[in-house]
Amino acid sequence: MSDYSDLLYLIAAMLVFSLLSMNVASTFRMSNTALVHSEIEYNAISVLQDEVEEIRWLENDAQEQIDSTIGGTYRYDSPITKTTTVDGNEIEYALKGNYEKVAFPDLGIDSYKITLTVASSFLPEEQRITQTVIKNFAN
């Protein structure tokens, strides 16, 4: 080497290159995480839709049990656990719900607002899936 300036250039180039490599690796990690999260979310939505279907077909005698556990837990004494496969691994979802009585005077129906939440330990808290459904019973 002619002098030490070449060495400094080399060190600077390697530094820049390693920074670029780190950036690329970080982007890889982010895109992979986004892909896996989107798959888990998609399946969480299916779990939620399954439950909405079940709620649609709750029979009238369920109302009594809901009334006795208002603010409480009919069907959701403990989180309902559902399992699905994501990238070859079994992923567990915890489904919770709670009820709130809604008044629609003069309609002749009893209505409940049911808030459902699906969580997974593989999903960040802000990516939990929540949906509210209204279930009506004739009174």
Added chain:
Amino acid sequence: MNIGITTSFIVGGLLLISIFTLNNQMLQNSANTTLDVQAKTYVSTITDILSNDISKIGFNVPQSANNASIFVQVRPDKFSFRGDLFNEGSTKVITWELTDKEYTKGSNPDDYQLVRKGPIKPGGNPSKRLIFPATHFDITYLDAEDDPIAHPQSNKDIIRRIQIALKCEATESPRMTNGSDNYSESFWKRKFIPNSLQFRSQ
């Protein structure tokens, strides 16, 4: 050759190897992402059509008919049913089947043809076939108590719910460093409780 040039060659060579490795990894990751999105898109497309079809099961079939007359064939890998998909006033037969024919538009040996037969628009051809790649398509028929029906073909009248599990894989694989193929996959499972199956006599 003096020591300066030798050192430059060695350092430059190492740098070049690093650049090629990084480039290779970027290409691989980009291919992985694309193929993963491809598998997810297949699942998303199939589930959109399937959900729409299943919600119309038995629609416009006379109320006096029982569930057995709504279904034509019910097997774990195939089901066909009557329904009025586009509110035309007459029912058509819609069939979904995972055939044993390989899906040849790719290199994935586990891909088979998932065929949907039925009209795709009002007044459309009832024999129109849509073909998707799928590696797994499993239908479970459930009764009103949510229990699986052991022999659905002979117990069509008690089918109240349908659960479908679907797995799609990418049609191509980025060649991994260990030489084995690794196909991106996407999985979906959903239970349907179609309106028309709930109110008919058994």
